[in-house]
Amino acid sequence: MSETNPTSCLLVIGNEVLSGRTQDANIRFLAIRLGEIGIPLREVRVIPDVAETIIATVNEVRQKFDHVFTTGGIGPTHDDITSECIAAAFGVPWEPQPEAWARMEAAYRPGEFNAARQRMAIMPRGVSLIENAISVAPGFSLENVHVMAGVPRIMQSMFDTLAPTLKGGKPIISRAVHALGLAEGLIAQGLTDVQNHYPHLDLGSYPYYRPTGNGVTIVAKGTEAADAETAIAAVTRLIEDLGKTPIQGEPSEG
Amino acid sequence: MSETNPTSCLLVIGNEVLSGRTQDANIRFLAIRLGEIGIPLREVRVIPDVAETIIATVNEVRQKFDHVFTTGGIGPTHDDITSECIAAAFGVPWEPQPEAWARMEAAYRPGEFNAARQRMAIMPRGVSLIENAISVAPGFSLENVHVMAGVPRIMQSMFDTLAPTLKGGKPIISRAVHALGLAEGLIAQGLTDVQNHYPHLDLGSYPYYRPTGNGVTIVAKGTEAADAETAIAAVTRLIEDLGKTPIQGEPSEG
Numbered sequence: 001m002s003e004t005n006p007t008s009c010l011l012v013i014g015n016e017v018l019s020g021r022t023q024d025a026n027i028r029f030l031a032i033r034l035g036e037i038g039i040p041l042r043e044v045r046v047i048p049d050v051a052e053t054i055i056a057t058v059n060e061v062r063q064k065f066d067h068v069f070t071t072g073g074i075g076p077t078h079d080d081i082t083s084e085c086i087a088a089a090f091g092v093p094w095e096p097q098p099e100a101w102a103r104m105e106a107a108y109r110p111g112e113f114n115a116a117r118q119r120m121a122i123m124p125r126g127v128s129l130i131e132n133a134i135s136v137a138p139g140f141s142l143e144n145v146h147v148m149a150g151v152p153r154i155m156q157s158m159f160d161t162l163a164p165t166l167k168g169g170k171p172i173i174s175r176a177v178h179a180l181g182l183a184e185g186l187i188a189q190g191l192t193d194v195q196n197h198y199p200h201l202d203l204g205s206y207p208y209y210r211p212t213g214n215g216v217t218i219v220a221k222g223t224e225a226a227d228a229e230t231a232i233a234a235v236t237r238l239i240e241d242l243g244k245t246p247i248q249g250e251p252s253e254g
Numbered sequence: 255m256s257e258t259n260p261t262s263c264l265l266v267i268g269n270e271v272l273s274g275r276t277q278d279a280n281i282r283f284l285a286i287r288l289g290e291i292g293i294p295l296r297e298v299r300v301i302p303d304v305a306e307t308i309i310a311t312v313n314e315v316r317q318k319f320d321h322v323f324t325t326g327g328i329g330p331t332h333d334d335i336t337s338e339c340i341a342a343a344f345g346v347p348w349e350p351q352p353e354a355w356a357r358m359e360a361a362y363r364p365g366e367f368n369a370a371r372q373r374m375a376i377m378p379r380g381v382s383l384i385e386n387a388i389s390v391a392p393g394f395s396l397e398n399v400h401v402m403a404g405v406p407r408i409m410q411s412m413f414d415t416l417a418p419t420l421k422g423g424k425p426i427i428s429r430a431v432h433a434l435g436l437a438e439g440l441i442a443q444g445l446t447d448v449q450n451h452y453p454h455l456d457l458g459s460y461p462y463y464r465p466t467g468n469g470v471t472i473v474a475k476g477t478e479a480a481d482a483e484t485a486i487a488a489v490t491r492l493i494e495d496l497g498k499t500p501i502q503g504e505p506s507e508g
Binding site: 011014015016017018019021022024027029030031032033039040042043044045046047048049053060075077078079112114115116117151153155172174184185186187188189191192195203204205207208209219245250 | 368
């Protein structure tokens, strides 16, 4: 992985993932999209709706990573405390954001822009809004912290708005080869040699277990496509030397 | 949530989740099972195959939580560095574990228990092994850190072995009610009142968007079933007062 790429961290905020009620659907989407724009995801934390935890975590990771993305906790109910926690983390007032307030007030019928909904227009001072195509309530960015909804299709729309505004690095590209019947323990030494030859690539080895057969996929990731391709060519020869049939790319799903 | 329950943290170790190659399948399984045995999951971190990160993270979270579970990074390849990092985190030797070594040596054909496979029998000094029904390579526990495979069905088998050895608290139980056409912004104030009345419950509000219609689910979680039931009964009345039809339980999938 290039050491010149900006890095990112994702905070998944909400009790529902920690309790197992909800299968997370945001990590993988953001991991892929952030790789494509060259801001690879280097850490994810799933944390509960607890103010001290959110504040302390935001303040830790916004120093360690170039960008921090958060999902969840910006709706109108009592468990939606992300926005006020971001204000507390930055030590800025949490106050009505005029543009968000005006737009939301106009979107509701008279009398229905109540106190709970108004909370969605109260934000840390100094934010830029992140629009989305689904709901009237925006997300926001404050410095390098980007606050998005937890509902996947709203989050995805917000990320579509946000992504072109971020200065990324080279895209992270991926090449893969796999083989049925391959044993990780037999190809391991050869893979170590290939990894050592390409220290700036991430070379990963992933066993799979499928109804159509068991095998191993080797994936090379980095910013230089030519390196990834020659590394995977070397792995392809290792697989052939072990008497197995290499298949380029990832195995199909299912 | 009872403050007397032991707490847990999960470390998902591996580049493949951070790159988006792999959809995590372990968080939800462990979240549910840990709730059932009364050791609720309070944080998840997904971290890369980078030694300094693994060591620092393990040493941070093993102080903060009663139990730490790790998944991933205990196979035979160069990117499998969890075991040696746990030894480094605890400051103990990383050395052949006699029981694991003997069992693995016996499982491979003569000459096939090579250096890569031997690494899976090298462990921090002082571990207890965690058996599984799928593969010959065991996981291990060292004090309050429980090291498991990343492949879901192997991890699940290891957790089945491990769970009865852990001293849990009261199980976390869950009650829910949902309604089509419900607006979070209209029920929010009522939910705040219910939450304030039951401070030891986690009351969560989760919008859903489905082909069969949009709505909101309200979930009460805690260790006292009677409290969760009376809280959900109060939410049921709130839904009726808003002219919607409450349906007990979670909406069906899909």
